[in-house]
Amino acid sequence: MPQFTAGEFEVMQLLWEHGAMKPAEIQAVFPCEIKNAALRSVLAILVEKDHVTRRQVGKAFVYSAKTRRQRAFRTMIADLADQFCEGSTRTLLFNLVKSEKLSDDDIAELKRLAKDTSTSQKRKKKS
Template sequence: MPKFTPGELAVMQILWEHGELKPAEIQERYPEPIKNPALRSYLAILLDKGHVSRRKSGKAYFYKAITRRRAALRSTVREIADAYCEGSAKNLILHLIRAEKLSEEELLELKRLADNG
């Protein structure tokens, strides 16, 4: 799965959260001001990469995320583990636990989740 640029990811997050939208609706929800041509460029790239679909209704186009958030996250986590943790999910988790300075209660909750899952 190709990586998302920050702009592409912002569009995907909007589509994941709100479902199928017209470009103007995406533009309204975009986290910072974005000109229409830039947004349409992101949409065209995401369409070419197969991450979104487009359908026409009257004169309007509607865009919808095809790639699921969970699949994108899984791919990104794998890339991070490969690039920074020698491919080890265990090392990545250990780094996150240490970097976030989880409390004993949070660590016990993680253990509980691991034991039950």
């Protein structure tokens, strides 16, 4: 999956949040001013990259996210791991945890998550 540029990612976030939209609707909620031609260019690129679909409704096109947010998230995490941690998501996670100032509640939540994940993996192995 090709990485998103900053502008492409902003459009994707809007489509994930709001669902199918016409360019004028995207432009109205875009976080900063964007010219119509620039927005249409970004949308065309996203369609070409197969992240977005479009369908004609009357005279306008309606755009929808094809790539799911979770899939894009997993790809971005894998890219970060590749670029900074020799491909290891484990190393990336450890570095993130080390670099954050975590509260006692945060640490307790991480421990609970780790325990839940470990239990789930053990169940899968037994199956």
